[in-house]
Amino acid sequence: MSKSDPDAPKRLALIASKGTLDWAYPPFILASAAGAMGWEVGIFFTFYGLTLLKPRLTAAVTPVGNPAMPMKMPFGPDGFQNINWPIPQLIMANVPGFNALATTLMKQTFENKGVATIEELRNMCVEMDVRMIGCQMTMDVFGFKREDFIKECEIGGAATFLEYAADADVQLFI
């Protein structure tokens, strides 16, 4: 219990509410960085964030409605790679397979730059005993079963997470 005991490790409480590839990174990166500093970490996976607890991660990303996303190619000569392609939203939303392409390109970009994959980051969190809580309510709503998720997670509700977060030094909603 961090707040009541000054010698206890710091605690980080995160809510992961999104399941796209771009939003999968922040919770796992923050959790593993905090774990590396000896902090206690707990992540509450709710809504689409719950999909990040599946054994096989299939998180994808879309540029549609995401105007902040740089559209750069992770291959070719430097000048080519620096071009930010202005592709109209209408095309990106209507060309079949565009999301799959964007997902593949994003993964390649991250690999080129030396960023770990979501799977690797999640494995590091498991190694560091990061507490991962799957939202019971989301499971019921979307029809998921306990067997659909990795064994290292526990199932709980808002009260479970809030109790943990009450004694946390850092509480973040992602």
Added chain:
Amino acid sequence: MDVIKEDQVLDCSGMLCPMPVVKTSKAIKAMEVGQVLKMVATDPGAPPDMEAWSRQTGNELLRSMQEDGKFVFYIRRMK
């Protein structure tokens, strides 16, 4: 500047956040108290991260410098 003798070397070249601090943490845990780890990184975020990490974990960051275009850190395990 005097030379620091390291007990182990960890190369995190090419890795970006959070890998340098995560791997450093793992490597330090496998070493004895008092031993020194030399960590090499290319991530520009590593210098401030390593300072924060050493403050948080209580391990001593003996030196943070640049060598051959890379960032080099000497860390002593304190506890």
